[in-house]
Amino acid sequence: MQKDELIKILNRYKSGEIPEKDILNYFENLPFEDISFAKIDHHREMRFGFPEVIFCQNKTPEQVAIISEKIIKQGSNLLATKASSKIFESVKKYIPDVEYNETAGTITYINNKIKKLPGKVLIVTAGTSDIPVASESLVTGEMLGLDITMINDIGVAGIHRLMEFRNEFISASVIIVIAGMEGALASVIAGLIQSPVIAVPTSIGYGASFNGISPLLGMLNSCVPGIAVMNIDNGFGAASLAFKILNSLDKLKTTD
Amino acid sequence: MQKDELIKILNRYKSGEIPEKDILNYFENLPFEDISFAKIDHHREMRFGFPEVIFCQNKTPEQVAIISEKIIKQGSNLLATKASSKIFESVKKYIPDVEYNETAGTITYINNKIKKLPGKVLIVTAGTSDIPVASESLVTGEMLGLDITMINDIGVAGIHRLMEFRNEFISASVIIVIAGMEGALASVIAGLIQSPVIAVPTSIGYGASFNGISPLLGMLNSCVPGIAVMNIDNGFGAASLAFKILNSLDKLKTTD
Amino acid sequence: MQKDELIKILNRYKSGEIPEKDILNYFENLPFEDISFAKIDHHREMRFGFPEVIFCQNKTPEQVAIISEKIIKQGSNLLATKASSKIFESVKKYIPDVEYNETAGTITYINNKIKKLPGKVLIVTAGTSDIPVASESLVTGEMLGLDITMINDIGVAGIHRLMEFRNEFISASVIIVIAGMEGALASVIAGLIQSPVIAVPTSIGYGASFNGISPLLGMLNSCVPGIAVMNIDNGFGAASLAFKILNSLDKLKTTD
Amino acid sequence: MQKDELIKILNRYKSGEIPEKDILNYFENLPFEDISFAKIDHHREMRFGFPEVIFCQNKTPEQVAIISEKIIKQGSNLLATKASSKIFESVKKYIPDVEYNETAGTITYINNKIKKLPGKVLIVTAGTSDIPVASESLVTGEMLGLDITMINDIGVAGIHRLMEFRNEFISASVIIVIAGMEGALASVIAGLIQSPVIAVPTSIGYGASFNGISPLLGMLNSCVPGIAVMNIDNGFGAASLAFKILNSLDKLKTTD
Amino acid sequence: MQKDELIKILNRYKSGEIPEKDILNYFENLPFEDISFAKIDHHREMRFGFPEVIFCQNKTPEQVAIISEKIIKQGSNLLATKASSKIFESVKKYIPDVEYNETAGTITYINNKIKKLPGKVLIVTAGTSDIPVASESLVTGEMLGLDITMINDIGVAGIHRLMEFRNEFISASVIIVIAGMEGALASVIAGLIQSPVIAVPTSIGYGASFNGISPLLGMLNSCVPGIAVMNIDNGFGAASLAFKILNSLDKLKTTD
Amino acid sequence: MQKDELIKILNRYKSGEIPEKDILNYFENLPFEDISFAKIDHHREMRFGFPEVIFCQNKTPEQVAIISEKIIKQGSNLLATKASSKIFESVKKYIPDVEYNETAGTITYINNKIKKLPGKVLIVTAGTSDIPVASESLVTGEMLGLDITMINDIGVAGIHRLMEFRNEFISASVIIVIAGMEGALASVIAGLIQSPVIAVPTSIGYGASFNGISPLLGMLNSCVPGIAVMNIDNGFGAASLAFKILNSLDKLKTTD
Amino acid sequence: MQKDELIKILNRYKSGEIPEKDILNYFENLPFEDISFAKIDHHREMRFGFPEVIFCQNKTPEQVAIISEKIIKQGSNLLATKASSKIFESVKKYIPDVEYNETAGTITYINNKIKKLPGKVLIVTAGTSDIPVASESLVTGEMLGLDITMINDIGVAGIHRLMEFRNEFISASVIIVIAGMEGALASVIAGLIQSPVIAVPTSIGYGASFNGISPLLGMLNSCVPGIAVMNIDNGFGAASLAFKILNSLDKLKTTD
Amino acid sequence: MQKDELIKILNRYKSGEIPEKDILNYFENLPFEDISFAKIDHHREMRFGFPEVIFCQNKTPEQVAIISEKIIKQGSNLLATKASSKIFESVKKYIPDVEYNETAGTITYINNKIKKLPGKVLIVTAGTSDIPVASESLVTGEMLGLDITMINDIGVAGIHRLMEFRNEFISASVIIVIAGMEGALASVIAGLIQSPVIAVPTSIGYGASFNGISPLLGMLNSCVPGIAVMNIDNGFGAASLAFKILNSLDKLKTTD
Secondary structure: OOHHHHHHHHHHHHOOOOOHHHHHHHHHHOOOEEOOOOEEOOOHHHHHOOOOEEEOOOOOHHHHHHHHHHHHHOOOOEEEEOOOHHHHHHHHHHOOOOEEEOOOOEEEEOOOOOOOOOOEEEEEEOOHHHHHHHHHHHHHHHHOOOEEEEEOOOOHHHHHHHHOOHHHHHHOOEEEEEEOOOOOHHHHHHOOOOOOEEEEEOOOOOHHHHHHHHHHHHHHOOOOOOOEEOOOOOHHHHHHHHHHHHHHHHHHHHHO | OOHHHHHHHHHHHHOOOOOHHHHHHHHHHOOOEEOOOOEEOOOHHHHHOOOOEEEOOOOOHHHHHHHHHHHHHOOOOEEEEOOOHHHHHHHHHHOOOOEEEOOOOEEEEOOOOOOOOOOEEEEEEOOHHHHHHHHHHHHHHHHOOOEEEEEOOOOHHHHHHHHOOHHHHHHOOEEEEEEOOOOOHHHHHHOOOOOOEEEEEOOOOOHHHHHHHHHHHHHHOOOOOOOEEOOOOOHHHHHHHHHHHHHHHHHHHHHO | OOHHHHHHHHHHHHOOOOOHHHHHHHHHHOOOEEOOOOEEOOOHHHHHOOOOEEEOOOOOHHHHHHHHHHHHHOOOOEEEEOOOHHHHHHHHHHOOOOEEEOOOOEEEEOOOOOOOOOOEEEEEEOOHHHHHHHHHHHHHHHHOOOEEEEEOOOOHHHHHHHHOOHHHHHHOOEEEEEEOOOOOHHHHHHOOOOOOEEEEEOOOOOHHHHHHHHHHHHHHOOOOOOOEEOOOOOHHHHHHHHHHHHHHHHHHHHHO | OOHHHHHHHHHHHHOOOOOHHHHHHHHHHOOOEEOOOOEEOOOHHHHHOOOOEEEOOOOOHHHHHHHHHHHHHOOOOEEEEOOOHHHHHHHHHHOOOOEEEOOOOEEEEOOOOOOOOOOEEEEEEOOHHHHHHHHHHHHHHHHOOOEEEEEOOOOHHHHHHHHOOHHHHHHOOEEEEEEOOOOOHHHHHHOOOOOOEEEEEOOOOOHHHHHHHHHHHHHHOOOOOOOEEOOOOOHHHHHHHHHHHHHHHHHHHHHO | OOHHHHHHHHHHHHOOOOOHHHHHHHHHHOOOEEOOOOEEOOOHHHHHOOOOEEEOOOOOHHHHHHHHHHHHHOOOOEEEEOOOHHHHHHHHHHOOOOEEEOOOOEEEEOOOOOOOOOOEEEEEEOOHHHHHHHHHHHHHHHHOOOEEEEEOOOOHHHHHHHHOOHHHHHHOOEEEEEEOOOOOHHHHHHOOOOOOEEEEEOOOOOHHHHHHHHHHHHHHOOOOOOOEEOOOOOHHHHHHHHHHHHHHHHHHHHHO | OOHHHHHHHHHHHHOOOOOHHHHHHHHHHOOOEEOOOOEEOOOHHHHHOOOOEEEOOOOOHHHHHHHHHHHHHOOOOEEEEOOOHHHHHHHHHHOOOOEEEOOOOEEEEOOOOOOOOOOEEEEEEOOHHHHHHHHHHHHHHHHOOOEEEEEOOOOHHHHHHHHOOHHHHHHOOEEEEEEOOOOOHHHHHHOOOOOOEEEEEOOOOOHHHHHHHHHHHHHHOOOOOOOEEOOOOOHHHHHHHHHHHHHHHHHHHHHO | OOHHHHHHHHHHHHOOOOOHHHHHHHHHHOOOEEOOOOEEOOOHHHHHOOOOEEEOOOOOHHHHHHHHHHHHHOOOOEEEEOOOHHHHHHHHHHOOOOEEEOOOOEEEEOOOOOOOOOOEEEEEEOOHHHHHHHHHHHHHHHHOOOEEEEEOOOOHHHHHHHHOOHHHHHHOOEEEEEEOOOOOHHHHHHOOOOOOEEEEEOOOOOHHHHHHHHHHHHHHOOOOOOOEEOOOOOHHHHHHHHHHHHHHHHHHHHHO | OOHHHHHHHHHHHHOOOOOHHHHHHHHHHOOOEEOOOOEEOOOHHHHHOOOOEEEOOOOOHHHHHHHHHHHHHOOOOEEEEOOOHHHHHHHHHHOOOOEEEOOOOEEEEOOOOOOOOOOEEEEEEOOHHHHHHHHHHHHHHHHOOOEEEEEOOOOOOOHHHHHOOHHHHHHOOEEEEEEOOOOOHHHHHHOOOOOOEEEEEOOOOOHHHHHHHHHHHHHHOOOOOOOEEOOOOOHHHHHHHHHHHHHHHHHHHHHO
16 A cells, blocks of 8 residues: 555545544554464555565465455555465465466566656576576566566676676666576676676575575675675565665655 | 766867877776786776775785775775774875774775765664674765764664664665674664665674674575675675665666 | 372372282383383373373374374373374374364374463464464463463564564563564564563575574574574474473472 | 662652652663663663673673663663673773672672572583583572572583482472583483473584584484573573573462 | 305315316406496405495486395395385395395395304484384394394483383493484483494484484584494494494404 | 687688678677577587587476577587486477487487597596486587596495506596595595596485585595595586596697 | 402401491492582493593683592592693692693593503504694503504505505504595595494694584595594594493403 | 606616615605604605695694605605795704795795696686785696796676786686685686686685685586686695696697
8 A cells, every 4th residue: 555545545534534433443454454374564565665575485375365365455466476386376266367477486466556666677697597586576576666677698607698788787777686506697797887786696506506505605705895685596585675775766856 | 086087087188188198008007007916996986986995804914005005196085994903004104194993994095075975874783792893884985975874782672772763764765784693683674664774794792693694694584575685794895785776876866 | 190190099009999019010111111112201291290292203103193092091191293194194093083283283182181380371473484383382382281372473574563462472471482584583572571582493484594594593692681492493392391481380389 | 770669769759759850861861871882771670670781792891891880870780791801800990899700701790689589590510611601690690689509510421420419400490501512411401300491502512513503403402392592602691591480480479 | 255155265276176267257256246337346245244235325226126136146145225115126026035124224135144243232212213223223233143132212301211221231232322303312321331332313303403413413522432423324334333343353352 | 619610601701602791690699699588609619619508407398498409400519417308308399319318317419520539538436326427427528529438336445446447547638536425536546646637526425425515525625636626416517627628738739 | 440449348348347437438439529610420430441531621720630639539540631731730730740742632640550451453644734633542542551553644645655554454453543634544444444443533624624524524424334433633532432342342252 | 756767766776786775775765754743755756746745734843844854855846835934944944945935835945857847827816815825826836847827816896807818818728716705706717718727715705705615615606617626725736736737638749
């Protein structure tokens, strides 16, 4: 729920359109709705600027479906991440027209028009195998109103391939770099541009990549200062941070 | 060296004030100056928006002094981090009026007026022991033109102390959270605000804090999405990212 | 078997009701019953105050069933933890009316009325995904006579949701906090109350949560002193400690 | 500051003995006192039942001295842990009659009579080398009003030595077990008694003890359920938990 | 093949019973037989005193079957460890009367009477779940001619259960202790006896047992000196060491 | 594509055989071909001397098939590693006569005659279980034109078996040692010869081998200087390095 | 104190030579002597066959001196390990004629003639840097009555050097192998002989040897079955195990 | 000692110049010279092509001096690595004109003219702080007859600086890349050239670089196949491998 909507409701109450009993009932629901196994935070949208997101891992298909229904009924947009096709089947029974992106593992449903944010966000992957994590970033970014695009398979093994995209790098306000193995792509790109770089290590690789520890450490120790590191495979978090950065522009303009 | 300065030089060449030989010589030095044990990147300022920074750890006092002198001679501002008092003594011999912040471990020298960036940056520490890392952030931020301030010793053990500062949190464009032990402060603050949070784990603590692994993992696994995690004790990196974010937004504001 | 029962048997022997041969035979069985692959400790109830518990992991369904039967025949209550539905099926064949809690992974059977302990125990989970571990605590607590309840999904990302339950926190004699990811909930709650907090890290999360290492380290390094940390996913242990704490009250009263 | 003291002040205000201005000023200081590098939590005593404790590690001697003075001026008792003799020297300059326990690394000063708690607390160490950590527990316990004693050097290598103390074990309300190496002492003692056991792994040992990881893991994985595990070398935390347990039981006894 | 057999063959050659060509051919096969994917070491029996053992993990059922056949054809006894039932099926096709112990995961076939060694070997397990590893030790010990027996489920949580077996412990020449979780059983038993103790950590447990790291570290750091530690789950190695120890008796007698 | 081929094309253009439009189009494709989820690097052959290799892990069968087809159409040879039989089925649909080596997990197709390199490369495995990784090395080596052979199952447990092959070791220009468990074979062989040794740790073993960490550390810490260590299970990398070494001979001759 | 001595005392009591009061007093001291910070186990000699050993690390010089004096007064032999020269100075004040071996870090004093055990024990080191740990084994072995010798600097890098000593290896009843780096020496020697091998990893090396983790893992994962692994740098433990083995065999020989 | 020298001695013996007794005595010394704490391998030069190297870490200054003297007396060249200035002082007393390179930590002495090998070896460092490790490589390479040079401070943060040296990269036969932090330089350079790359991770950095684990993992997981990885800080090993590669190619060239 957007802040605007809240102000509207308050005004309608002031004008007598909504009786006291109703607005009280409404605010009672505001902080969160208790459905015993989960507390849904319906005014998170107002506080954070984006809706309750369901992290599906370790939740039962049934639980995800019930939470999803509550969110959509409340009139919010829905984003569920790390969702298996089994979870999608369960949600679909409750909400027939939800959308599922299998590569990204996301379930989405749009109730309200998404407010567009200024600035370009670019996702860059080191290899074909990093695409699932990148897709989670892409879908999340779109749900949050980002102007977001993706370039795949630009590893540091071929610096010439990478250099071809230099203009794209420079024109982006935020770059999300998604890489497994040694994770060096984040350093190389961050060394080429002025904008903030968000680095997501992936669990791609084998042996001494230790399910993503290798690129995680590489990104944390980058010789380029100020790279924002995310948890392994956390494509969702990267897009969230990009959103928070670009969302700050409005505040900056006002306080100026 | 600022971009403006470069444009000035080019104009002076165009108008015949500087002969061709000199400008060629000048550009030859541009990419980097080779002093055998280090390559100084004099046009980094132009590319990244901030000067060559010397990371002092594992360099000899002599090496730091020589690099410092070259940077200052070139007309750039100087920032050296993780500098011991012994290194400061060495640099002082070459450049008598450099400044040293012992708590922060920084050596600074200002040649050119620093360009101010819009937006407020707030540094929050969990405990008194985190102040050295926070001070590194503070000095770095000041050198990069940030409007940056610091609040100390607000741990999650006393949520009421923390809540007293809620207004300060909300009015900041970027918050840098610096915490050791369990590192939970980043999550709690990020749960209260919309702006981006940069989290720096510190090596403060003992036993199972494992020199900062505990808060590092805590911050990477935060239940609040989109926290930008830095390397352990990397106060410098946090201020660099804050700079990149505000610099990127500043450009966006103009192009808007 | 309760201590009272033992005293009764001894008195019946003294009064001649039970012949010497029988009481000798009885005591022979006391220390433990040997069924080749397991030693059942029938007088543990007397020593510890609670019955033999079967930890099912790495035992065959057959083994669990045989041990269960022996325990129930001896007249004790039964609690089996980390039990799969396959193990439940096996036990059911021997003891048709055992109860199974699928979420908690527990098998229970009550032979003797459970003695109630004073004081309230509260279980708090950080997220919906922590419920299985919390349920193991809940069932264990009920089998041990605790007045125990559960509040779910109160993460530190929303301090306001958490604060709503402050009165519940304060009125509890012991709080069990169950959390994955960064595990910060234990610190925040322990910072609000005087009573002991028992913290259970869970293996919920992905990437750098490393199957529970992240919350485990977070809880061990809490800035709030005196948090009792359990093994990862050890809901059973947490309830056991709560029992031991509240069970000490009787001793305290007597020795007073 | 004890709760009783607060009630007294409030009553004196009610009776007109203290003017409104003064009580307001008094409460203003209540939440915490800000001395720039630290926030002292003067009403923690009221909330938690024990005074602000200074964790000296990573604080400068100067900082510890200033915080100590503030605490003592406020009329609270002082406990500083992990204090080097250098820190003690610094504090002594400000507060000449503080006491220093070199083995325990503690600095103490008693302003108010300490309220005694019911129940016996027993500290048991596995070896002579664990005594410093045990001493930290002992001093902390004394400052918190515990009836606390210490038995040293009872390792599992000599079960007969250990068994000699069985009566002492049984008569304790809480046992704190302090052990390095394999940390097995916690399991063996917890297997003999009904009361809660608090286990503190120490960094004693060499090679594969990995500075306390070995006993930490051993204690977390104990085959005896419900052992409360502390951070490595955290003698202070163990006594804090013992206090919270007995304090909680004390309240329960009254409300019973 | 036993040393005795070798001497017989040599004598038969000396007496002319075996022609030179045959004995040459025989010795050519001695060092090892090359079957492309494996080198079978047929005179290992002579050098080490026990036959080639097949470690089945990571070998295909087909490979195990072929190697087994070669060994048996050569007239040696066969022991295959970590064998799945699938591997057993494959071997059975080649050698119909091999024996399979499912709990131990061993395949055995006896061609030659096993030479008995003096001394008693006792296997002790901490819990029912450690029996598979203990069974591997038991079967290995029997194949090597040890007088070996097994006592199960004697954890340190019940020292009284353990003490019941003190006489068994003292009468053994070598004790193999097999334990997961904290692995403290090795220390407790080694503290009671003079004979060598061989400790095998098992991967039993969950969470912070980290698949056996916890008992492995516990055993390496035992406060009782001279415990022989094996790899995690290495029941085979423990019996091999017991064999080497008792096998040395003959040498000791001769050199006496 | 070989360098020779490139020179031919250039000459044909010079002579007018190929019009300007075509050669431009040709060079446009040179750097890489963009198929959205992957960038195929068609002139890698020229730069590195060997074709684009597809690392199949974490790619979908469909993706591997499409990339394979593109590579073969371009006229290059194909090598795909870590390929499951499922991936092979998918590729086969597009390119019916590709070859699959199940043990090695490789898919190959030869378009151009492979240029032979001088020198002998020997692969040595410590055990039968290391053969899959060794086979990946073997197939890779053959595709790169190496004169490469394999000797299996020569562990350090039987130094006499190993010594039998001393002549083979000495006559090789490069030796690839593939070993799991303690990985000592690399040290022993490197101690016998002058030529470079490439060591590949394998994830063979159990318990404290930690999926290859044990041999990886063993090889990195070898007491024989200059062993080239590869990632765990990286048979492909070992053959690649052998190729690079022997391929340098031409350069050496020219510059001589 | 030896068993013989105990029997003598008992006989003297029986014959009236020692009055009842004295023998009671004597037995009171038997289990252990309590000196507040340590419990000295005076009848350990009887139970284990060797005297109380003082592990000096983390004990103060004063503590070691007091314990040493008590042990010597009781008439036992003394062995203190990991003793710095500072500790030696302290002990010397109490017992002027103790001996100190600086390389081994041992303090010794012989009160009673040491009983010799049959069999030869051989210590083998991989490099010169392993000698301190080996010396601890040597001194310990001598104090325990072993016929023990040392061969130094036989690494696997030079198999020919190693083979020169094959006869020495074969004639030993127990071999202690002490090695850092990759720790392969244990496997190679164990592959050559039938007798038990005790392996001690040392913290010698740098980088990825991780203070002894590399050889520790190598030894635990040896391809030769039944190697007895000790803690890192635990030369004392190795000699203790050698003693237990030969002591056990000695008893067996007698009972045979 | 060179092979040539050996042949000469043999010829002089054949011609009667050297009597049988002397040559026997000579060969007795050949395998190694035993100086109790070390075995010096005088014919290593013949077997490996380079002289005995002394790894000084964990050796006493005295030990290094004695070994050095023996090596030089035998007529070999001397190389000692990881040598402190204290060790240098000790060696200087025995051999007054040895040379010491403080940055590299090497002691050298040249007895025989070093045989030059064909091909160029290039050392590249990522930062000024990597120079000590690089210097160890440089000195080692010079002692082994390599044509070896060094370029410093070319990190991936400035790809343009790196590209300036492309020609140097391409003209090298072997490149040694020395880098700490994320270690990405190895991948980037290996992606530009055909020749073998040897990568040395350094312990430079802080926090999550974990003393070199971060670059070590990065290099092992490089997306460029066939990078030869060395132990952390092992500059000596890198030069040794470069020598073995060029030595092997040199032989191949001749036999071609």
